[in-house]
Amino acid sequence: MDTLSSPSDSPIHIVCLETMHCPLPPLTLPTPYKISEYRDTPLSLIAPRLSTATIAITTVIPITPAIISQCPSLRVIAIWATGTEWLDTAYCASRGIWVINCPGTNIEAVSEHALAFYFAARRKIVELDTALKVREGGERRGGEWMEKGTLTTRWDDVGGAPLSCGQEVVGIVGYGRLGRRIEALCRGVGMGRVVVAGRKGVTGLVDGEEDASTIDLIGEEELRSMRKEAVIINVARGGIVNEAALAKALTGKWIAAAATDVLEKEPGGRGTTPLLPLDSEVPNLTITPHVAWFAAQTMKNLKAFLKEGIEAWVAGKPVNVVVQGR
Structure with a gap:
């Protein structure tokens, strides 16, 4: 040229x-x-x-x-x-x-966001923070911790106490530069075993690109086959994990938790996705507005x-x- x-x-x-x-x-x-x-x-x-x-x-x-x-x-x-x-x-x-x-x-930023998602989902960071800060009826009140003495019961509906890193089996779907970087971070924090694609194990991290072959790659059948303590993390594209199936899996307690930085329809909000219904909450779900890439x-x-x-x-x-x- x-x-x-x-x-x-x-x-x-x-x-x-x-x-x-x-x-x-x-x-x-x-x-x-x-x-x-x-x-x-x-x-x-x-x-x-x-x-x-x-x-x-x-x-x-x-x-x-x-x-x-x-x-x-x-x-x-x-x-x-x-x-x-x-x-x-x-x-x-x-x-x-x-x-x-x-x-x-954005390899560094997205891989770090994926790891942050893992801890947020597995340890219920956002949920517990909200439980302490929420105002009931517009008034400051003691809150659930003061009333119950402990919030460890928040894990009762997902199989009990959360797994630690050494107990995890991490399945990475997509093994390009981002997948390899996520693998390195997972190994760096001592995760027990890291495998690439295919395994319906404990913690799944999705980082592949969306195309015709990956739409609904993880749907109801795959979610039903996972163990109760499984966590799904999506830092790839909306639509790779079927949103209706994921909402159903979380509501039905088929899996422990999920976190996603991407939605099938973006920008998203209440009523634009099964993950953000107008009149209810999908439990054990952390969502960020497609900002995993954002870093200096x-x-x-x-x-x-x-x-x-x-x-x-x-x-x-x-x-x-x-x-x-x-």
Whole structure:
């Protein structure tokens, strides 16, 4: 690929659809360019904002074939994240559009979040914190601990006292860089045995990418086959663990606990998922709003990878290529 040339009256137009996750890094390009950046972009404005774009930058805002067909100047879609499963890469290839991404930028943060989830779920950290701080009827009251003298009874419905790290069997579904990093952390805190995929054991950590082969990878059948003390942790993508089945498993006490950083529909809230029903609570469940990736090092990595990716493509030496265009 030759260095991209651009007439002085037609500079490269770089459009970033969302900067709310990370600010754009400064770019150094050998050809004239202009940047249009937006904190966020509603669906109705994606096509208009990309109508004259040469390079589109997005994190989770979808750029569909219907939108691409309205963008005659589009040459590159830069995914400001690792996952590209939501993008129709075959269509991009058919249109000669390059797709680049930022792989592995959040490995440390997501793996540490997974481990934090394990302790939160196994030790009921959030539940017990809430039990001590909750206000009843708007008034400060003594609370459950003062009334009962102990809250160890909170584990009675999930098989009794929680397992310690040395008693755990950890099954990791997905064994790329993230899976290997999670394995290292689990071994580092003394977990008894770590296995990769397939085993329906005590603690399951899900870190694979979502695609047609992984949708509903863990459903009712798999959850019913697990031991009562099992904990499910999902730091991958929503939909890999079937949400209705997981809610049923937790409510029915088939497994001890679950924690997830991702939902099938995001942003999520009450009524958008079986895990967050409008008029009840799913027990023994910890949810965070897709922030496992967020860390100072991740932000540094994202800026560096995006800068490198765009500058390398303009220089005719593309890197982190998902789809090779024309």
